Amino acid sequence: MTTAIGTEQVVRSYTTYAQPLWRRVLVTREASIVGLLLAVVAVSMAIVPNFDSPLTVTFLLREIAPILLIALPMTLVIVTEEIDLSVASVVGLSSVVTGLCVQAGWPFPAAMALAIVVGTLAGTINGALVTFVGLPSLAVTIGTLALFRGVAVGLLGTTAISGFPDAWTGLARTNIPGTPVPVIMIVFALLAIGFAVLLHFTPFGRSLYAIGLNKEAAAFSGINVGMTKFWLFVMSGTVAGFAGVYFTLLYNNARGDNATGMELQVIAAVLLGGVSIFGGRGALHGVIAGVLLIGTLASALRLAGVTSDIINVITGLLLIVSVVSASLLTWAHRKRIAAVGKRKGRLAARAAVP
């Protein structure tokens, strides 16, 4: 038994994965959500009248686009065991800023830029309070949820601004030629690819999972835990700022109370998509499937004539069932490992007896 350190000789061989590829791909939470989404789509197409019309697809995608967009940075935030509850308020604030600028006669691109900058600033405030003041993000963003919403409503009162340039509102409602898919999905696809690469294929992404599972070990591995979180909150604010502009154009309406409560829809979808609220687990394709699942289910039920309160009940139950099932699976997994560990311990104890 010589440890051949410093030589190229390989003494021991390992399989890379304990389980075959199909199990690693299919027996995952993400796969089950994708499967559920496909099942809901298939059933709806079969039995819900008008569900398969292009208009349904267009309206569905337009409506969930802000949630899809905001869910991307939210996934990264939750993977590090933090949360951003202020996103919907940032959407409202960004909407108001867009409206006020346009009302003041700014060219629309300038208004949009300022709204995104304001969103970024809002995220910076969140990040600074979490990282430099050291407050828990739950408390910080509950506070800024009220603060940003308050500022938004305060700036515009209970009035609304409409009359945005037709070219821009039209763009928000245009489909990709020849498809029922709105053009905002191109922006989403680009952002989704960006965030997926960031989370799953960069050293930065690796550090997010390490932070979510064990902050101390992450710090001992040279990861700057605080700054990492800071940038995530900034990203979250930027994307929410952009989503606010889109929201304003889509409904041709800037109001202080736009998107109220959307943060819960986003977080519900992220959790449904398999991201652990305790950090360190989750993948972006699961999250996208989670948002689509909630959106599709609501859309199909609405078309089937189910009232919105019932839809809320069903969405809530789905979320609870999915979170409970995840906990149950983790519990079963731990039990199994513990059983193996005990067996090993007994063997070791027996071996130790001379």
Next chain:
Amino acid sequence: MQSDSTHTATPALELSRVVKSFGAVVALRSGSLRLEKGSIHALVGENGAGKSTLVKIIAGLYRRDAGALHLEGEPVDFHSTAQSKAAGIAVIYQEPTLFPDLSVTENIFMGRQPVGRFGRIERKAMRDEAMAIFARLGVRIDPDRPTDGLSIADQQIIEIAKAISLDARVLVMDEPTAALSGIEVERLFAVARSLRDEGRALVFISHRFDEVFDLCDTVTVMRDGAYIDTLPIAETTVDELVRMMVGRDVTELFPKLSAEIGDDVLVVEGLTQPGVFHDVSFTVRAGEIVGLSGLVGAGRSEVARAVFGVDPYQSGTVRVAGRPLPPGSPRVAMARGVGLVPEDRRKQGLVLDQSVARNVTLAVRERLARYGLIWGARENEAARTWASRLEVKTAALDAETGTLSGGNQQKVVLAKWLSSDPKVLIVDEPTRGIDVGTKAEVHRLLSQLAQRGIAVLMISSELPEVLGMADRVLVMREGRLTGEFDRADATPEAVMYAATAHEETVR
């Protein structure tokens, strides 16, 4: 074991041949202790000698696997700390566990407040009794103030008051003086003596021999989880105690290879963080293993963490290969070739819920990236290389690290840092809690690293490990370097003196 004792009176508490093991690790092989009433009994031994395990068995925190426990001659068996407390045993730990926002009185009577009619707490009765106890102890503490902000010494007095209000017959103090100043120690001792004179039995655990000789009348020495001897203080000397504490044969394998010692690689000068460590200066050269010895709490790990940048320091400099290292940045330290295998591998060394592969590559994730992107295949390849060089026993690279045994987890931490190709490797308790076979492997590995020209700083509480592996031994006590020995001069006695003795007795 002690049936031949000359004492005729029934001892307050007697443990004989108590055994306790955790899984395959035997923490206490044969613990024996005989406490007389009206006596202060010292319990001494190296770190890991089994003192704490013994105390926790007395406190009811652990249940013994074998052996006998007698209280006032009656066999007893504690299933919980509540039972032990009810039987009149009080244990005061080094760090008092009080409720900071509650008043002194409320803390003393926590969980057993005197109640009057309608279940109302009788505040006055409670306060009066607290005052009476303080008067008896001869201390002045305001019973109404919150315990938050009280010194450790006063908090310990409150723990003692709690014990007295319970009418504890046996009082165990686990290193109570570690955080106290000279005057506070004197006051604590005065309280201890008055309790002894009331006929209670006290156990005093301390690494400071001057205190042991000052306060106690009897001493029991433990080593390697076993009872060694019990002697009246008057009939022994510091030298004899030290010899009994460290006098084991170095039976384990310490494969020390001769390495060519090169230039200074890690140079630390005047490193100071108030209250933690003071004016620490040392050098580690290429190919050299420097052992950093001392008692737990002497500030060794804190120095290591400050050097690596995880903890801050107020003044001093750290240089690696001639270039100064900015404080507070593990990232820069790693980039310059410093690696730290931390003390607590489960909390600081590893992400237990992640795979072996991810853990091995966590510290080199940026180096593995191409054009900013990292691929699983490259990670697995790197992990495979290092896992096999260190003979990590795992079936698959994607096994959760938490499922591995302690020794294999430590190998994963070592693999993680070796893959970063360090110039300086700081290892903090590299073999804590791992079996003898793996220990020898880790030692061989450290020797090989030194041979390859890596500067190794090894923190260890195990004296044989330090003496067996180190080219030079540094000793810390209470945040200061108190000794430096070459391999030839580093005897167990010399190191132990430097680690425990007070200013007057230091060489």
